[in-house]
Amino acid sequence: MRFGYLLIILLCFIFIAVRADDLEQDTIRLEGITITGSFFERFSAGSQIHAVDSVKLLSFSTLNLNDLVRSEAPIHFKSYGNGMLTSVSFRGTGAGHTAVMWNGINVNQPTVGQTDFSLFPVVAFDQVKLHFGAASSRYGSEALGGAVLLDSKPEWNMNKVQGNISAYGGRYGHDLMMGKTAFKPWKNLLSTTKFYRNRNTNNFKYHNITKPGKPIEQQENASVLQYGLIQDLYLITSGSSQLSVKSWFNYSDREIQPTMSNTDGNESQKDKSFRISADYHVSTPIGFFDAKMGYLWDYLMYNQQSLITTGQWIGQLGYEHDLAHWKFRVGVNYNHIGAVSDNYDNKQEEDRTGIYGGVVYSGLGNMNISFNFKQQFISGFEPPLAPSLGIQYEIPLSSNSRMILDGQASLNYRVPTLNDRFWQPGGRPDLKPEQSQNVEGTISYDLKADFHARISLTGFYYRVEDWILWVPAGNFWAPDNVRQVNASGLEIKSGLTFPIGKTDLDFNGFYSLTHSIIGDTGDEDDRSEGNQLPYTPVHLAGMNLTWTSNQWSAAVYGNMTGQAFVTTDNQTGLPGYFLVHLQGSRKFRINRQLLALDIRIDNLLDKDYQSVLYRAMPGRTYVIGLQFYFKK
Amino acid sequence: MKKQSRFLLIFTTALAVFFSCDNKDPEPMQIPEFNHGVFVLNEGNFTEGDGSLSFFDLDSLKVENNIFEKVNERPFAGVLQSMRFHDEHAYLVDQLGRLEVVRAQDLVSTFSISSGFDIPRYFAGFQDRGYVTDWGPYDENFANNESTIKVYDLATMMPMTAFETASRPEDIRIVRNKIYVANSGTNIVSVYDVMDNSLIDELEVSMGPARFILDKNENLWVICTGAYITTGALNGISTESDSLIFDLDLADYSPGGPVAVNGGGDIIYFMSETYNPDFSTVNTVYRVELIFNGFEPLRVELPEEVVSGSNWYGIGIDPQSDVLYIADAAGFQSNGSVLRYDPAGNLIDQFDVGRGPRDFVFRNE
Numbered sequence: 001m002r003f004g005y006l007l008i009i010l011l012c013f014i015f016i017a018v019r020a021d022d023l024e025q026d027t028i029r030l031e032g033i034t035i036t037g038s039f040f041e042r043f044s045a046g047s048q049i050h051a052v053d054s055v056k057l058l059s060f061s062t063l064n065l066n067d068l069v070r071s072e073a074p075i076h077f078k079s080y081g082n083g084m085l086t087s088v089s090f091r092g093t094g095a096g097h098t099a100v101m102w103n104g105i106n107v108n109q110p111t112v113g114q115t116d117f118s119l120f121p122v123v124a125f126d127q128v129k130l131h132f133g134a135a136s137s138r139y140g141s142e143a144l145g146g147a148v149l150l151d152s153k154p155e156w157n158m159n160k161v162q163g164n165i166s167a168y169g170g171r172y173g174h175d176l177m178m179g180k181t182a183f184k185p186w187k188n189l190l191s192t193t194k195f196y197r198n199r200n201t202n203n204f205k206y207h208n209i210t211k212p213g214k215p216i217e218q219q220e221n222a223s224v225l226q227y228g229l230i231q232d233l234y235l236i237t238s239g240s241s242q243l244s245v246k247s248w249f250n251y252s253d254r255e256i257q258p259t260m261s262n263t264d265g266n267e268s269q270k271d272k273s274f275r276i277s278a279d280y281h282v283s284t285p286i287g288f289f290d291a292k293m294g295y296l297w298d299y300l301m302y303n304q305q306s307l308i309t310t311g312q313w314i315g316q317l318g319y320e321h322d323l324a325h326w327k328f329r330v331g332v333n334y335n336h337i338g339a340v341s342d343n344y345d346n347k348q349e350e351d352r353t354g355i356y357g358g359v360v361y362s363g364l365g366n367m368n369i370s371f372n373f374k375q376q377f378i379s380g381f382e383p384p385l386a387p388s389l390g391i392q393y394e395i396p397l398s399s400n401s402r403m404i405l406d407g408q409a410s411l412n413y414r415v416p417t418l419n420d421r422f423w424q425p426g427g428r429p430d431l432k433p434e435q436s437q438n439v440e441g442t443i444s445y446d447l448k449a450d451f452h453a454r455i456s457l458t459g460f461y462y463r464v465e466d467w468i469l470w471v472p473a474g475n476f477w478a479p480d481n482v483r484q485v486n487a488s489g490l491e492i493k494s495g496l497t498f499p500i501g502k503t504d505l506d507f508n509g510f511y512s513l514t515h516s517i518i519g520d521t522g523d524e525d526d527r528s529e530g531n532q533l534p535y536t537p538v539h540l541a542g543m544n545l546t547w548t549s550n551q552w553s554a555a556v557y558g559n560m561t562g563q564a565f566v567t568t569d570n571q572t573g574l575p576g577y578f579l580v581h582l583q584g585s586r587k588f589r590i591n592r593q594l595l596a597l598d599i600r601i602d603n604l605l606d607k608d609y610q611s612v613l614y615r616a617m618p619g620r621t622y623v624i625g626l627q628f629y630f631k632k
Numbered sequence: 633m634k635k636q637s638r639f640l641l642i643f644t645t646a647l648a649v650f651f652s653c654d655n656k657d658p659e660p661m662q663i664p665e666f667n668h669g670v671f672v673l674n675e676g677n678f679t680e681g682d683g684s685l686s687f688f689d690l691d692s693l694k695v696e697n698n699i700f701e702k703v704n705e706r707p708f709a710g711v712l713q714s715m716r717f718h719d720e721h722a723y724l725v726d727q728l729g730r731l732e733v734v735r736a737q738d739l740v741s742t743f744s745i746s747s748g749f750d751i752p753r754y755f756a757g758f759q760d761r762g763y764v765t766d767w768g769p770y771d772e773n774f775a776n777n778e779s780t781i782k783v784y785d786l787a788t789m790m791p792m793t794a795f796e797t798a799s800r801p802e803d804i805r806i807v808r809n810k811i812y813v814a815n816s817g818t819n820i821v822s823v824y825d826v827m828d829n830s831l832i833d834e835l836e837v838s839m840g841p842a843r844f845i846l847d848k849n850e851n852l853w854v855i856c857t858g859a860y861i862t863t864g865a866l867n868g869i870s871t872e873s874d875s876l877i878f879d880l881d882l883a884d885y886s887p888g889g890p891v892a893v894n895g896g897g898d899i900i901y902f903m904s905e906t907y908n909p910d911f912s913t914v915n916t917v918y919r920v921e922l923i924f925n926g927f928e929p930l931r932v933e934l935p936e937e938v939v940s941g942s943n944w945y946g947i948g949i950d951p952q953s954d955v956l957y958i959a960d961a962a963g964f965q966s967n968g969s970v971l972r973y974d975p976a977g978n979l980i981d982q983f984d985v986g987r988g989p990r991d992f993v994f995r996n997e
Contacts, residue, residue: 080679209706209707209709210706210707210708210709211706211744212704212705212706212741214706258728259680259681259709259710259728260709261681261707261708261709261710261726261728261730261746262681262710262726262728262729262730262746263746263747264729264746264747264748264749265728265729303770305770305771305772305774306770306772306774342772342773342774343774469963469965471913471943471963471964471965472943472945472961472963472964472988473905473907473913482963523942523943526962526966527962527966527967527969527984528962528965528966531966534965566677566680566682566987567965567966567967567987568962568965568966569962569966569967569984570966571966571967571984572682572967572987612679612680613680613681613682614680614681614682614707614709
């Protein structure tokens with residue numbers, strides 16, 4: 001009876017999802033300014049940081065980070081195919097305008113200044129947070145639109161050994177395996193090992209709209225093989241200090257999916273990366289100290305011919321202190337980058353040194369004020385000072401409801417990438433950094449009764465100057481500081497959780513409206529001025545509905561991507577699309593162990609769509625798998 | 633409880649209604665004939681392959697964009713490098729590895745070959761055979777040392793043979809039963825016998841021969857873009873003796889590749905690529921007058937500036953009116969436009985075309 005009732009509700013939602021689009025996400029608010037999370041969060045009063053629920057993280061373990069983020073918040077991804085190059089756009093900014101922080105280190109590839117989200121499987125992270133809006137004062141260069149914070153997290157609350165292993169198979173030659181083992185030999189030592197392997201032939205069928213009669217064809221040359229290993233070690237060295245070493249190796253061998261008209265393509269790309277970060281932090285009577293050392297190595301081989309490798313050393317020191325209503329932080333960081341490419345004249349090296357500081361003042365009742373700054377010194381560059389000022393004001397409305405007002409203003413920048421400066425031919429060492437000014441404000445409402453409802457509305461405005469673009473320069477293309485962009489927009493995020501008997505129903509919806517408008521180009525023949533940036537949908541929306549009980553869980557995700565333009569004159573459009581994904585799982589207890597049957601259907605409506613013009617995307621696909629959880 | 637469910641339903645339904653949208657079908661168009669006008673080749677952006685074809689009708693003075701798609705109900709969807717007419721057909725080369733064959737008068741597709749190419753560039757037809765230059769694959773040093781000319785039987789569009797040429801062949805012309813190939817990765821114009829594809833000669837020209845034009849006496853002129861854009865030259869080749877008859881140094885003019893000839897076959901136009909101190913591009917169209925004495929030019933006048941602008945990517949000359957056509961590619965960020973100038977350099981008009989216009993092909997039947 002109860003099941004039938006739920007089934008009806010679920011079907012209703014599927015129906016609604018079919019008609020609609022929108023959904024998702026709850027903004028988890030920072031709890032004051034206690035020492036939790038990274039300093040990025042502790043000093044971000046006034047900013048919007050959203051943490052992805054850990055249960056959702058688990059249920060997206062067969063997917064890449066872009067699939068997770070897109071179902072969580074109005075953030076756009078541009079994808080050259082399923083598992084192919086995928087770049088992010090926060091609030092209508094460009095692909096290089098998001099800082100991707102892995103355990104506090106920016107892991108954007110220094111050659112292109114961005115991250116291919118297809119190379120980041122969700123299973124590699126214990127914690128995913130999304131920082132909306134510019135924040136160069138905390139993350140440095142590139143954080144013009146936002147930041148993605150990816151972290152490993154120790155699970156101290158366990159016995160000696162626990163872990164899980166899963167295997168999945170799915171449509172179009174797709175199979176996955178992954179596993180995790182946590183081992184705690186002593187009370188103060190924890191080791192976590194994870195592995196994953198994902199193989200996808202991607203030989204899906206699609207309507208080839210570039211051929212006469214739009215025949216159904218099978219996608220060729222789009223197979224993906226990816227595997228990786230993660231090893232984290234945590235050691236509590238005393239009651240007030242901890243050492244951790246986190247490492248991640250990722251390997252990916254992909255064929256590059258050609259455009260629909262070029263069914264003969266045979267290009268390929270191999271990526272390898274190794275990342276390691278060692279952190280030590282200690283709490284003393286005079287304050288909190290932390291130190292970090294890291295090394296990043298990236299390898300990219302294109303067509304078994306053209307190789308780019310980069311190595312980066314990272315060092316950071318920070319000091320934090322609380323004094324009455326004040327919280328201070330100061331720090332320095334250092335980053336040495338070396339890059340070797342067939343397309344650079346020599347090995348290119350760069351040093352980046354930064355000093356930064358932050359203050360939070362909470363002496364005004366329900367108000368928190370944060371101020372942060374970062375000043376970087378980069379070989380051959382003088383990036384501007386990046387300050388930010390944030391205010392958070394909480395208004396209790398009743399014993400169980402409150403309203404929060406947030407505001408932030410900041411100056412931000414992005415330095416040109418190594419390719420922008422050194423690529424031969426075209427690279428220009430004397431490019432200027434891109435600069436931006438941002439303001440944003442948010443009003444949120446939160447009600448906790450026998451259900452929990454929250455809704456927030458954000459308005460933002462920013463302006464980017466000296467935006468770098470590659471444009472034709474005779475026989476080759478070259479970058480230039482050509483563009484100016486004025487953007488404004490709205491974000492709505494809402495969530496509703498309520499219990500039904502012993503089960504939970506959770507609804508999240510989100511929507512964003514983004515006008516990223518190209519400003520004066522100084523060329524009167526230019527037809528870009530006043531138009532929306534290409535590949536930047538004005539409307540994005542999503543809706544999630546999740547139902548969980550002890551044994552069962554079911555979720556439906558709907559995602560609407562509005563129409564985007566391909567060119568800056570806004571004459572060529574790429575139609576919007578609405579995608580629905582379903583997920584269900586059933587848990588079985590076997591003695592003390594747990595077995596789960598998990599199924600996921602992507603693109604349930606079998607929608608034909610393209611994220612990038614003429615790159616086919618798969619229709620309805622599914623994976624089905626078993627997860628086995630063990631503990632001792 | 634019940635109240636909550638109802639609220640949820642109303643809420644989600646409202647969202648559903650708010651976000652539902654409908655798709656509009658493109659309007660069908662009547663297929664016109666393309667007999668008197670100019671085809672504008674819009675290269676398209678490389679990563680998207682959104683090349684297209686526009687047609688500016690010289691009777692109505694109206695432009696029709698995306699004509700390949702409108703006629704054939706599918707987009708060209710490639711990087712449109714070149715278009716050449718031969719007999720009753722036009723041959724469109726997609727750099728991404730495709731040759732599209734369409735009927736000349738109405739562009740209806742008759743063949744599409746999308747296998748066997750690496751980086752095809754230009755087409756030339758001779759009787760029932762078609763020749764396509766192909767850079768071949770890149771090697772580990774980003775060089776192309778396996779460049780070929782691919783030969784097709786135009787009746788069946790089956791491949792007949794392929795023969796090697798020097799690195800990065802661009803333009804190809806067949807004059808006096810000889811195949812001339814501009815090998816842009818070298819300083820060589822190769823000459824082959826059209827009967828058996830045997831190599832007759834390798835003419836040494838300046839570095840980077842790219843595009844040919846024929847003057848009124850069937851001398852072949854090749855624009856050489858040099859290594860990158862630091863040098864350049866205009867070389868004249870006698871197709872009778874297969875020898876270099878003129879070498880005009882254009883190092884001071886940085887020719888970018890586009891070249892065209894007037895209807896009289898005695899004025900060559902080329903376009904330069906230079907930079908302002910702030911790195912914005914400057915493109916200047918120059919004219920070079922050929923003074924003939926008999927069949928071979930007596931002398932070549934120094935280049936004379938006609939017009940200049942920026943973001944220009946291609947030029948063309950209407951052989952009937954000598955009107956100058958300039959393709960403004962707008963940095964490939966937006967769709968491009970075409971500017972028309974009279975021979976004195978006065979702007980006549982301008983119209984919008986597709987993305988990355990690069991070349992013009994005139995047709996008057």
